Amino acid sequence: LNRFFLFLYFQVNTQEPAQDFVPHVTATCKGGTMNIKVQFSSPFYGAIHVRDRRIAKCMKQGDGGTAVQMSLNLLAKENSDDYCGILVSNVSGDVRTNLLCFFTKIKIIKQKVYRQKY
Structure with missing residues (x-):
């Protein structure tokens, strides 16, 4: 059983009532890699990155599509260049990480927490 935690920060940039931001x-x-796909209901131009790790191997920029995909190295050691803060339990095998999702222009910030179990 693996658990994946996703922390999303997002902005509302409109005067009309904002639609609820609920990504899938x-x-x-598999094979020492965590493959993540975040699907949105509208074009996404922001970025997704692992909490506290804003380096190229730990983040992806949205290009206006409705999905962003990224792969994280589960076997990277803490001092290596591709370490993204992935936590793997030696007891249960649970894999945990926190992702932040943000838009490039911030006016209002709201926070939502999504928990997904795999």
Whole structure:
């Protein structure tokens, strides 16, 4: 059983009532890699990155599509260049990470927490 935690920060940039921001997240772990796909209901131009790790291997920029995909190295050691803060339990095998999702222009910030179990 693997657990995946997603923390989303997002902005509302309109005077009309904003639609609820509810992305669909899938994550699979295979061969030492966590593959993550975040699907949105509208074009996404923001970025998704692992909490506290804003380096190229730990983040992806949205290009206006409705999905963003990224792969994280589960086997990277803490001091290596591709370490993204992935936590793997030696007891249960649970894999945990926190993702932040943000838009490029911030006026109002709201926070939502989504928990997904795999």
